[in-house]
Amino acid sequence: MQPASTANQTEAETAPTDLEGLIGRFREALAPESVITDPQRLRTYECDGLASYRVVPAVVVLPENADQVGEIVAACAEYGIAFVARGSGTGLSAGALPRSDGVLIVTSRMRRILEVDVANERAVVEPGVINLDVTKAAAPHGYYFAPDPSSQQVCSVGGNVAENSGGAHCLKYGFTSNHVLALEVVTPDGDTVELGGRARDVPGYDLMGAFVGSEGTLGVVTKIVVRLLRAPESVQTLLAGFPSTDEAGGAVSKIIAEGITPAAIEMMDALSIEAAEQAVRCGYPEGAGAVLVVELDGPAPEVEHTFAEVQRHCRDHGAFEVRVAADDAERAMIWKGRKSAFAAVGRISPDYIVQDGVIPRTALPEVLTRISALSAESGVRVANVFHAGDGNLHPLVLFDGSEPGAVERAEEVSGSILDVCLAHGGSITGEHGVGADKVKYMGRMFTEQDLDTMQRVRCAFDPDNRCNPGKVFPTPRLCGEAPGQRRGVHPLTEAGLADQF
Amino acid sequence: MTENPIQSASEGAFDAFHTPQRELVDDCVHCGFCLPACPTYELWGEEMDSPRGRIHLMESGLDGEPLSGSMVEHFDNCLGCMACVTACPSGVDYGSLITQTRAQVERRHQRGFWERMLRSTIFALFPYPRRLRALRGPLALYQRSGMAELLKRSGLLAKLPPHMRTMESLAPPVRRAPKLPERVKARGQRRAVVGMVTGCVQSAFFPDVNAATARVLASEGCDVVIPPAQGCCGALSEHSGREAEAVKFARGLLDKLHAADVDYVVINSAGCGSTLKEYPRLLADDPDYAARAEHFSERVRDVSELLDELGTVAERHPLPGRIAYHDACHLSHGQGIRSAPRALLREIPELELSEINRGDICCGSAGVYNLLQPQAAGQLGDRKAENVADTGADLLITANPGCSMQIRTALERRGESMPMAHTVEVLDASIRGTGVKSLSER
Numbered sequence: 036m037q038p039a040s041t042a043n044q045t046e047a048e049t050a051p052t053d054l055e056g057l058i059g060r061f062r063e064a065l066a067p068e069s070v071i072t073d074p075q076r077l078r079t080y081e082c083d084g085l086a087s088y089r090v091v092p093a094v095v096v097l098p099e100n101a102d103q104v105g106e107i108v109a110a111c112a113e114y115g116i117a118f119v120a121r122g123s124g125t126g127l128s129a130g131a132l133p134r135s136d137g138v139l140i141v142t143s144r145m146r147r148i149l150e151v152d153v154a155n156e157r158a159v160v161e162p163g164v165i166n167l168d169v170t171k172a173a174a175p176h177g178y179y180f181a182p183d184p185s186s187q188q189v190c191s192v193g194g195n196v197a198e199n200s201g202g203a204h205c206l207k208y209g210f211t212s213n214h215v216l217a218l219e220v221v222t223p224d225g226d227t228v229e230l231g232g233r234a235r236d237v238p239g240y241d242l243m244g245a246f247v248g249s250e251g252t253l254g255v256v257t258k259i260v261v262r263l264l265r266a267p268e269s270v271q272t273l274l275a276g277f278p279s280t281d282e283a284g285g286a287v288s289k290i291i292a293e294g295i296t297p298a299a300i301e302m303m304d305a306l307s308i309e310a311a312e313q314a315v316r317c318g319y320p321e322g323a324g325a326v327l328v329v330e331l332d333g334p335a336p337e338v339e340h341t342f343a344e345v346q347r348h349c350r351d352h353g354a355f356e357v358r359v360a361a362d363d364a365e366r367a368m369i370w371k372g373r374k375s376a377f378a379a380v381g382r383i384s385p386d387y388i389v390q391d392g393v394i395p396r397t398a399l400p401e402v403l404t405r406i407s408a409l410s411a412e413s414g415v416r417v418a419n420v421f422h423a424g425d426g427n428l429h430p431l432v433l434f435d436g437s438e439p440g441a442v443e444r445a446e447e448v449s450g451s452i453l454d455v456c457l458a459h460g461g462s463i464t465g466e467h468g469v470g471a472d473k474v475k476y477m478g479r480m481f482t483e484q485d486l487d488t489m490q491r492v493r494c495a496f497d498p499d500n501r502c503n504p505g506k507v508f509p510t511p512r513l514c515g516e517a518p519g520q521r522r523g524v525h526p527l528t529e530a531g532l533a534d535q536f
Numbered sequence: 537m538t539e540n541p542i543q544s545a546s547e548g549a550f551d552a553f554h555t556p557q558r559e560l561v562d563d564c565v566h567c568g569f570c571l572p573a574c575p576t577y578e579l580w581g582e583e584m585d586s587p588r589g590r591i592h593l594m595e596s597g598l599d600g601e602p603l604s605g606s607m608v609e610h611f612d613n614c615l616g617c618m619a620c621v622t623a624c625p626s627g628v629d630y631g632s633l634i635t636q637t638r639a640q641v642e643r644r645h646q647r648g649f650w651e652r653m654l655r656s657t658i659f660a661l662f663p664y665p666r667r668l669r670a671l672r673g674p675l676a677l678y679q680r681s682g683m684a685e686l687l688k689r690s691g692l693l694a695k696l697p698p699h700m701r702t703m704e705s706l707a708p709p710v711r712r713a714p715k716l717p718e719r720v721k722a723r724g725q726r727r728a729v730v731g732m733v734t735g736c737v738q739s740a741f742f743p744d745v746n747a748a749t750a751r752v753l754a755s756e757g758c759d760v761v762i763p764p765a766q767g768c769c770g771a772l773s774e775h776s777g778r779e780a781e782a783v784k785f786a787r788g789l790l791d792k793l794h795a796a797d798v799d800y801v802v803i804n805s806a807g808c809g810s811t812l813k814e815y816p817r818l819l820a821d822d823p824d825y826a827a828r829a830e831h832f833s834e835r836v837r838d839v840s841e842l843l844d845e846l847g848t849v850a851e852r853h854p855l856p857g858r859i860a861y862h863d864a865c866h867l868s869h870g871q872g873i874r875s876a877p878r879a880l881l882r883e884i885p886e887l888e889l890s891e892i893n894r895g896d897i898c899c900g901s902a903g904v905y906n907l908l909q910p911q912a913a914g915q916l917g918d919r920k921a922e923n924v925a926d927t928g929a930d931l932l933i934t935a936n937p938g939c940s941m942q943i944r945t946a947l948e949r950r951g952e953s954m955p956m957a958h959t960v961e962v963l964d965a966s967i968r969g970t971g972v973k974s975l976s977e978r
Contacts, residue, residue, distance in 0.1 A: 381626030
């Protein structure tokens, strides 16, 4: 595990709260084993998939249905206590990092698939349902759920909604926001509301659009109506070995410039190939400086035609080996290497930071050169895995936490990589979210006014700042800085400088 | 090794003797890929009953948290099925961690009176083939005299404590036991000499499996050496943290079965095989046995693994029928053997092989887990039985005696039944041409 550097919670003044009273309310509403207060048990919830941030929550609750979530959130509102929602705990930006004075609402027991409506191409699921299980339920009918983050075998659909998760195939199919029709949400004051609708278009403001990707700051999702897509008639996958990332990057640009939209184009560099090889023996081309995984799907004649084109572009750009998956088993093997890459890096380094940034695809060679320069200057190894098609980079910054100063050096390199992304007109996160980890970079990407405007949206949903406080935004503004019931009028309002929502 | 706890300098859950290794704990990157693989996470959906959560608890213990009742409860809840090891992309050696932790729990944690009694009873009985065999007579009488039926109908059985009830329900129907010779000659040209480990439960309650193993190996050109009175291999003890006892059994087996005289050591019980392969770790501290353990373990093969390695020579006769193959955890996750048994079964003409949905999740047997944690084991058994019944197969194949007892009992609870056989029994029936009925109507 990564070293425990306890995150700095905003140590704002908190109103005295009656935690015992709140726990009593939880015990009335939930089964005894669904309220966790034992310190050792609580500690197992201190971090999500980003283990370098750790805070032990005051209490963990495991609701089994939407009504219980409503009761929990309403009780939190009544007692003025902050809460954080968590799904499978696989997030990579510490978005589900608990509060030591707050409640952690875990949806891992809400995992029923309530409806699979094949005729209308949709399914209704609870937030704890695992992403891949939606596809498993739809597959017998010839359908699937498109968002496929690498953690799809374990991450929850509720978490996908919070993070607006993507995945390898979002190049062609878009992010979670493109695959959600409606949400049932418990608002921070405990009301249950429906956002969006089962129809394809809903008049009025797109509140569901605001909610998807809000990283748990606007409420707790309790039901999700997802779109199901027809499984494509034909899928073709190839694995191409290149001498270096430059040639591979060139091939990516050419393929897309030619008007081909692959379902996915993924790139891995030599170091990440080495890790994946050790972890899952995926048998990638030996001696490759980079590999591309390209997948095409759609009607068989179209796939057949464009697949030949893709192979040609790969060879034209120096691919020394192009391997085509003959069947589902071989395709799975190709993907296994890519999808296990993050965790597999644990085999070649005791600790690592998974970075997540976005650049325009065309800037790829330049940015990669800059990253290797950063790595050379600092002596910090960086492995690269990316969704090459849409310019979403996942540099993996390797370090050994037991070496003095190593954490700081790694974090510096990791931060500098984001500066490089921003300098090339990119973004500080592609799909992992801001969470607690990237709060400090928000100011590099947005102006004060930008952040204030976003804060107003948040205040409309969560005026008391009780819903996953301290995440996404550097400093809470306008609508109360700290969790806890606000008493009296906010000084800014009093001074006539701000409105209260 | 001594029975007295060795106090470590620092406070915390563990003492200095075989402490769960910090380096192994540090290999976990908290990605959560193990969660959906874990049977107890599947049941309860809570972090501390997941592999990642248990590793987190071990880390707390290393950081100074005491070995509390709640910590022990979550370690005890682990089935040791090793599905998480298969799922883990970071290669965390959970097997070593949980074995080290269980040994610490056994030495340092005082269990309640009834819990202790139950454990002593189990471990005074199961690792002793002779004592198990002595039970066969009374058990057969109990089953055939109508007493079992009477106890069930009178409602008296339902009044027994859950552990006793489980033990009663799991007892397999007793069959006549053919005695195995000490050496079985290879048929045709000899291709290898193999020593056979006969197991405890296997030899007492499933003697047909051992007989079939010897016949199949002989048909495939192996001289089979079967030392008598072998004793237990130590698997049950090791998987329950009874380290000293496991070491004693392991030494005993090494004394009986001289690996030097054979090309391979073959085992047909998945749980035992997994431990036999771990002897070097178990006996690492023993200067007299460490090297022998290494030499021995290199030769250990599950029977399906060996047959697949050697390749088929004996003719297979058709066995028309539909079978479902159940992966025993200690074969698939513990030893990584999944394709060999399937490949062997697919070689049999006219035999159709179905897969069991969610086949990688444990059936709940897990050594003596179903005796110690009857409730969780029962729930897992029910889920497994449902998936097994859904295959609509005529015969269920599994390579572990514990699994077959557990699944048979779970199917009975649903008012269903399915004949069961070990992989080698199917191969034996095909080689001998005795037909599928020889397996399903016994």
